[in-house]
Amino acid sequence: MAINPEEVEFRQDVxxxxxxxxxxxxxxxxxxxSLWRDAARRFTHNKAAVVSMVGFVLLLLYVVxxxxxxxxxxxxxxxxxxYQAPSVHHPFGTDEFGRDLFVRTALGGRIxxxxxxxxxxxxxxxxxxxxxxxxxxxxWLDNALMRFLDALYGLPYLxxxxxxxxxxxxxxFWTMVIALTVASWFTTARVMRGQIITLKxxxxxxxxxxxxxxxxxILFRHLLPNTLGVAIVFVFLELPNVVLGEAxxxxxxxxINPPNASWGSLAQDGYTQYLSHPILxxxxxxxxxxxxxxxxxxxxxxxxxxxPRTQEHY
Amino acid sequence: xxxxEVDDLRTYFKTRAGEVHAVDGVSFAVDRGKTLGIVGExxxxxxxxxxxxxxxxxxxxxxxxxxxxxxxxxxxxxxQHELEDIRGRQIAMxxxxxxxxxNPTLTIGMQIVETMQRHLDLSRDDARKRAIELLDEVRIPSxxxxxxxxxxxxxxxxxxxxxxxxxxxxxxxxxxxxxxxTALDVTVQAGILDLLDELREQHEMSMIIITHxxxxxxxxxxxxxxxxxxxxxxxxxxxxxxxxxxxxxxxxLLGALPQLEAEGVREGRLTAxxxxxxxxxxxxxxxxxxxxxxxxSLGDSCTKEPPELREIRRGHLVRTAHxxxxxxxxxxxxxxx
Numbered sequence: 042m043a044i045n046p047e048e049v050e051f052r053q054d055v056x057x058x059x060x061x062x063x064x065x066x067x068x069x070x071x072x073x074x075s076l077w078r079d080a081a082r083r084f085t086h087n088k089a090a091v092v093s094m095v096g097f098v099l100l101l102l103y104v105v106x107x108x109x110x111x112x113x114x115x116x117x118x119x120x121x122x123x124y125q126a127p128s129v130h131h132p133f134g135t136d137e138f139g140r141d142l143f144v145r146t147a148l149g150g151r152i153x154x155x156x157x158x159x160x161x162x163x164x165x166x167x168x169x170x171x172x173x174x175x176x177x178x179x180x181w182l183d184n185a186l187m188r189f190l191d192a193l194y195g196l197p198y199l200x201x202x203x204x205x206x207x208x209x210x211x212x213x214f215w216t217m218v219i220a221l222t223v224a225s226w227f228t229t230a231r232v233m234r235g236q237i238i239t240l241k242x243x244x245x246x247x248x249x250x251x252x253x254x255x256x257x258x259i260l261f262r263h264l265l266p267n268t269l270g271v272a273i274v275f276v277f278l279e280l281p282n283v284v285l286g287e288a289x290x291x292x293x294x295x296x297i298n299p300p301n302a303s304w305g306s307l308a309q310d311g312y313t314q315y316l317s318h319p320i321l322x323x324x325x326x327x328x329x330x331x332x333x334x335x336x337x338x339x340x341x342x343x344x345x346x347x348x349p350r351t352q353e354h355y
Numbered sequence: 356x357x358x359x360e361v362d363d364l365r366t367y368f369k370t371r372a373g374e375v376h377a378v379d380g381v382s383f384a385v386d387r388g389k390t391l392g393i394v395g396e397x398x399x400x401x402x403x404x405x406x407x408x409x410x411x412x413x414x415x416x417x418x419x420x421x422x423x424x425x426x427x428x429x430x431x432x433x434x435q436h437e438l439e440d441i442r443g444r445q446i447a448m449x450x451x452x453x454x455x456x457x458n459p460t461l462t463i464g465m466q467i468v469e470t471m472q473r474h475l476d477l478s479r480d481d482a483r484k485r486a487i488e489l490l491d492e493v494r495i496p497s498x499x500x501x502x503x504x505x506x507x508x509x510x511x512x513x514x515x516x517x518x519x520x521x522x523x524x525x526x527x528x529x530x531x532x533x534x535x536x537t538a539l540d541v542t543v544q545a546g547i548l549d550l551l552d553e554l555r556e557q558h559e560m561s562m563i564i565i566t567h568x569x570x571x572x573x574x575x576x577x578x579x580x581x582x583x584x585x586x587x588x589x590x591x592x593x594x595x596x597x598x599x600x601x602x603x604x605x606x607x608l609l610g611a612l613p614q615l616e617a618e619g620v621r622e623g624r625l626t627a628x629x630x631x632x633x634x635x636x637x638x639x640x641x642x643x644x645x646x647x648x649x650x651x652s653l654g655d656s657c658t659k660e661p662p663e664l665r666e667i668r669r670g671h672l673v674r675t676a677h678x679x680x681x682x683x684x685x686x687x688x689x690x691x692x
Binding site for chain 2: 179243244247251255263
């Protein structure tokens with residue numbers, strides 16, 4: 042035959058001569074690197090993502106720390122202080138009731154971002170479960186679940202949330218989370234189903250079946266962890282959507298009840314006086330835009346960093 | 356009793372265009388400690404045969420009849436749940452493409468340990484120790500350090516070695532290697548084949564090597580089955596097959612191999628087999644090789660009745676109306692006249 046295996050046998054003596062006996066060093070990993078460390082390195086090479094990450098963290102710090110450190114009561118009405126321009130004491134000025142906007146924006150951020158994260162987590166849980174089951178089981182069940190999803194897709198986003206809120210009859214943090222989840226888990230479910238179906242065809246899944254792995258092991262150990270990259274990206278894609286949805290509902294007056302406020306309801310307060318005191322609407326709008334922009338850039342950076350197919354060019 | 360006995364296996368696939376008879380009446384046996392090579396071109400049903408044995412057919416495929424007996428136990432009627440206990444424990448399989456056969460999110464060590472914990476009653480520490488031994492056995496350098504690496508730090512040849520380590524981890528009695536070297540460099544190929552053969556001997560396994568490469572089976576197999584269009588067309592020991600091929604298809608396959616040393620071979624061209632493999636939706640009614648066979652002629656029995664697999668010599672089965680031996684005898688007869 043063309044190949045004589047005797048001739049291509051591993052020759053330790055030859056390798057030793059070439060490497061000075063240091064074969065183990067030659068075969069060993071240059072440095073221990075994990076998938077996550079590689080991803081972190083790729084992420085830090087993306088300037089927009091890093092800047093956004095810093096911006097995002099600053100926003101979170103502002104939202105968390107300012108209400109704790111402030112001397113002002115955010116709900117204390119004092120008309121003598123109404124409509125103050127930005128100053129050292131009130132960096133964002135005050136509203137029509139003399140309340141400090143610097144603190145109120147931070148508190149509004151707590152509610153907006155809190156609802157955002159809670160709803161995003163709920164969306165991920167529902168979407169991943171629904172999508173994974175649909176994609177993994179396949180066949181008629183997949184068909185049924187997906188046609189149901191198609192039907193829900195046909196209904197517009199906003200009425201869905203409004204109807205859900207109407208059914209609850211009360212608007213608070215948790216009903217808001219549920220309403221937003223109900224209105225926006227579809228895309229995640231679909232994407233997750235697609236992911237699972239693609240991953241199911243992978244050789245390592247066939248290999249796992251070939252070693253006799255049971256179905257739950259295949260699903261939870263081989264399929265879902267491989268969707269993690271996409272899932273993390275989706276968190277940062279869903280978050281701004283949900284925050285925007287909440288702001289929208291609040292702007293329509295369907296939001297959190299006064300005197301508490303989210304960014305959406307702050308914007309709604311400011312909207313009535315936008316000609317005389319534009320800062321009242323500009324500040325919460327910037328806050329919303331800040332969150333959405335940074336989240337999108339982070340999602341973009343994460344997608345590049347977590348995609349195992351991304352080659353290392355550095 | 357042979358370790359694995361496959362008898363008249365028929366595996367069909369349902370497609371939009373109709374039923375594809377991917378494996379159509381295949382029988383063979385694998386003795387303990389022996390290696391069977393299954394050779395044939397793409398789409399001849401060799402991989403489907405393997406998947407049928409493992410019970411890993413895609414949803415559209417179904418073993419409609421025949422029997423697969425492993426250590427006397429019938430596998431065809433078994434539930435998936437029962438088969439899962441046999442897969443990896445008694446029968447292990449290695450796939451073609453090592454680059455995609457390992458889960459990128461789990462370390463090499465975790466993937467070896469996973470198999471052992473599935474089938475053997477081992478503690479995590481013991482399983483890890485054994486995983487290091489296995490990596491040593493398949494000659495991964497500095498196995499201890501490399502155990503916690505992720506697959507993307509391994510080369511193709513190393514990954515195939517890891518796949519072999521995983522396959523061996525539970526000491527299976529039968530190893531099915533589906534094109535184990537096709538995706539690898541030629542030099543790496545030889546190393547992997549050597550390793551497989553050595554480990555097969557050490558672990559006292561039987562092996563089925565599936566390949567399209569005559570060179571691979573020549574090295575590794577004791578017996579060879581040549582498949583064409585879902586059927587075995589020739590089956591005998593490796594020596595006999597290479598020395599006295601009987602089926603025109605086998606002859607053509609051997610003729611298509613490059614040779615280094617014979618007289619004048621460097622000047623000639625490699626022969627190709629004319630035509631294409633038949634469409635298994637609608638295979639030729641009689642001999643499936645007839646449309647491409649240089650010895651078949653119209654009105655011949657080749658186009659009328661399907662040839663049976665017959666024993667032309669002791670231990671040499673062939674499915675054709677024109678085996679080389681008989682052709683030679685006829686020529687002598689004609690010349691004498």
